Amino acid sequence: MTFTALTSSSVSTYKLYINGKWEQSKSGQAIDIQSPYLYEAIGKVQAITKEEVDEAIHFAQKAQKEWADISLQERAKYLYKWADELVNMQDEIAEVIKKEVGKSYKDAKSEVVRTADFIRYTVEEALHIHGESMRGDSFPGGSQSKIAIIQRVPLGVVLAIPPFNYPVNLAAAKLAPALMAGNAVIFKPATQGAISGTKMIEALHKAEFPKGLVNLVTGRGSVIGDYLVEHKGINMISFTGGTNTGVNLAKKASMVPLVLELGGKDPGIVREDADLQEAAKHIISGAFSYSGQRCTAIKRVLVHESVANELIGILKEEIEKLSVGSPEDGSMVVPLIDDQSANFVQGLIDDAIKKGATLVTGNKRERNLVYPTLLDHVTEDMRVAWEEPFGPVLPVIRVSSDEEAINIANESEFGLQASVFTKDINKAFAIANKIETGSVQINGRTERGPDHFPFIGVKGSGMGAQGIRKSIESMTREKVTVLNLAE
Numbered sequence: 001m002t003f004t005a006l007t008s009s010s011v012s013t014y015k016l017y018i019n020g021k022w023e024q025s026k027s028g029q030a031i032d033i034q035s036p037y038l039y040e041a042i043g044k045v046q047a048i049t050k051e052e053v054d055e056a057i058h059f060a061q062k063a064q065k066e067w068a069d070i071s072l073q074e075r076a077k078y079l080y081k082w083a084d085e086l087v088n089m090q091d092e093i094a095e096v097i098k099k100e101v102g103k104s105y106k107d108a109k110s111e112v113v114r115t116a117d118f119i120r121y122t123v124e125e126a127l128h129i130h131g132e133s134m135r136g137d138s139f140p141g142g143s144q145s146k147i148a149i150i151q152r153v154p155l156g157v158v159l160a161i162p163p164f165n166y167p168v169n170l171a172a173a174k175l176a177p178a179l180m181a182g183n184a185v186i187f188k189p190a191t192q193g194a195i196s197g198t199k200m201i202e203a204l205h206k207a208e209f210p211k212g213l214v215n216l217v218t219g220r221g222s223v224i225g226d227y228l229v230e231h232k233g234i235n236m237i238s239f240t241g242g243t244n245t246g247v248n249l250a251k252k253a254s255m256v257p258l259v260l261e262l263g264g265k266d267p268g269i270v271r272e273d274a275d276l277q278e279a280a281k282h283i284i285s286g287a288f289s290y291s292g293q294r295c296t297a298i299k300r301v302l303v304h305e306s307v308a309n310e311l312i313g314i315l316k317e318e319i320e321k322l323s324v325g326s327p328e329d330g331s332m333v334v335p336l337i338d339d340q341s342a343n344f345v346q347g348l349i350d351d352a353i354k355k356g357a358t359l360v361t362g363n364k365r366e367r368n369l370v371y372p373t374l375l376d377h378v379t380e381d382m383r384v385a386w387e388e389p390f391g392p393v394l395p396v397i398r399v400s401s402d403e404e405a406i407n408i409a410n411e412s413e414f415g416l417q418a419s420v421f422t423k424d425i426n427k428a429f430a431i432a433n434k435i436e437t438g439s440v441q442i443n444g445r446t447e448r449g450p451d452h453f454p455f456i457g458v459k460g461s462g463m464g465a466q467g468i469r470k471s472i473e474s475m476t477r478e479k480v481t482v483l484n485l486a487e
């Protein structure tokens, strides 16, 4: 495949994908994509114009009508082929993900494989979704001669906007259900992540989907974001990203179904009866994998004061063993996506230390590489108790009861997930029932997968539900056809 990018001097310029063709934007402008750890541009993506957005949506609308008419089994063949092509391209795509968003090669590769699995499961799930029928006479006065047939039908053109941290997986997690449900897609990748997204579309192109069904539009969100969101040709929006952007998007999108997966401040609640070694293992993996750049990262620990010293001791020891450095070395803690993100995390650490938090380990920085940082005795007046760092800093708040932990957990503006660590299953459920999040993990780290589980953010963490079946449902609506039999 040589058509996706133009190679000039040292870096490639990747193209738009509109109506099945790789195109350069008429804007004549391209955006540099800087690697977060190579500190140089690794490529450029097109800055699309509004007119080109109109064209892409026009082609999508056209393609969707025919796509909705083809059988599920036919749609399945295209998606299976796409999954196969992703697997064929896994090394190449993983290399791009690594360079573009600074994720270790191993994690990048599992992202691609997870994506192929996701697509295949989506196909199978969609093939097994059935409609229902209702008899009229179950309602008082209703007649047996009336029968409602309820089917799920596509919404039209879905706008898919994934974040930088899973530029392939969270993109396909929107595209695959949209397509199996009979929709067309306008795919707007995060700017940082757009080359990985382009590679994913390259695999899709190889699967020879109908022209115009999936269109890749790249450009600065600040320039085309609102235009896309407010566009009359968009019938559904699936967005994963920051809470501020999501809230802004929800204000702009009128009368269009939305699924938003936004930020989080997932607490790890550690009861006095928890297995502390196990809890620490899950907390560390939850908090520091990919430098905490996951919406589902554990972003605060609420620990019972009677076991706090012991837990802190284990956490310190284990955190100091974490690999820190370049994704090229397979490090777990890697440079953050950009300097601004690192400055933000540093601001949270500085504020906490100034207000009296104890620095247990970390607070070391090399440019945008922030070392894993553990803060103890964090109190509610500190920003790090409430704000989402999206970086490798873990605040510990000591509590004296389950009730206090639940209250602090629920005071957050976010409500994505929470973990509860305890040996008492009854207490675990009692706490889980009171926590205001989409999911609660008992004795495990907060995470989205396995990908067929419902994935839900409440409060500032989003609206609607993802997870394979839920995503298909969110990208369809029910259509009722009523059969009136002659009596």
Ligand code: G3P
Residues within 6 Å of the ligand: 165, 166, 293, 294, 295, 296, 446, 447, 448, 449
């Ligand atoms: O940040 C995106 C979110 O969906 C995280 O996914 O699989 O790392 O829990 P995961």
